[in-house]
Amino acid sequence: MKYAVYQMNLIVGNPQENREKVSSWINETMEKEKPDVLVLPEMWNTGFTLAELDKLADEDNEPTQSLLQKLAKQHHVNIVGGSIANKKEGKIYNTSLVINREGAVVHRYDKIHLVPMLNEHKYLTGGTNQIETFELEGIKMGVIICYDLRFPELARKLALEGAQILHVVAEWPLIRKNHWKYLQLARAIENQMFIVSSNITGSNDTETFAGTSMIIDPWGDVIKVGSEVKEETLIATLDLDAVPKIRESVPVFSSRVPKLY
Numbered sequence: 001m002k003y004a005v006y007q008m009n010l011i012v013g014n015p016q017e018n019r020e021k022v023s024s025w026i027n028e029t030m031e032k033e034k035p036d037v038l039v040l041p042e043m044w045n046t047g048f049t050l051a052e053l054d055k056l057a058d059e060d061n062e063p064t065q066s067l068l069q070k071l072a073k074q075h076h077v078n079i080v081g082g083s084i085a086n087k088k089e090g091k092i093y094n095t096s097l098v099i100n101r102e103g104a105v106v107h108r109y110d111k112i113h114l115v116p117m118l119n120e121h122k123y124l125t126g127g128t129n130q131i132e133t134f135e136l137e138g139i140k141m142g143v144i145i146c147y148d149l150r151f152p153e154l155a156r157k158l159a160l161e162g163a164q165i166l167h168v169v170a171e172w173p174l175i176r177k178n179h180w181k182y183l184q185l186a187r188a189i190e191n192q193m194f195i196v197s198s199n200i201t202g203s204n205d206t207e208t209f210a211g212t213s214m215i216i217d218p219w220g221d222v223i224k225v226g227s228e229v230k231e232e233t234l235i236a237t238l239d240l241d242a243v244p245k246i247r248e249s250v251p252v253f254s255s256r257v258p259k260l261y
């Protein structure tokens, strides 16, 4: 499965320009690389303009969802669409959309864990639906959003439900870059799954972001990593046979004793 990850330097507070930027990236990447799956970062429509989200957020996933559906169908490509600021019934959520090659929405997920360090509770509503796996090309996988990475229960639940790939979409700050790197490696090793992450680069008024998007194999080896500072595209082909092989060689799933913890 060939992946292309967009480590994006987004335009803070300008959803229209970000949609144009993402469309151009998809068009160019499909022409050059022809991947099976594209991955975008967290809240790429607006950036973290929390106080302005009421006027900038999408409404019921639109117009971003229709744009991603159109691009997925046109290029016959799967899109793990990062996440968008999204208004539903007057509340704003941080919503991830996954679209398959036919342009169908196969998964929606509202970020469960809001970030106290950023006062997200003042502006956003946390998701209330159970985290679940979805399938692309017959492969089970999952997506979590940024701060969710700190809660190993999510990745473990998805792994127990058969996920072989975990996508982590983020706007993770540079100041906590080591947490970003090592938590991803830990999730890959403890769950023996691929991690494919897309983080942003650049800065807003208060933060500089960490970049360092990663593609990690289920052994914990880093296949590709982005720089801290540059907008770039990470390309890698995942060998999915590695997952059952590694799960057999170090059988943590059959060694678990969940009744004791």
Ligand SMILES: O=C(O)CCC(=O)C(=O)O
Residues within 6 Å of the ligand: 115, 145, 146, 147, 148, 150, 171, 172, 173, 176, 179
């Ligand atoms: O957990 C962190 O350090 C960063 C979290 C974050 O920035 C987010 O969830 O948007």
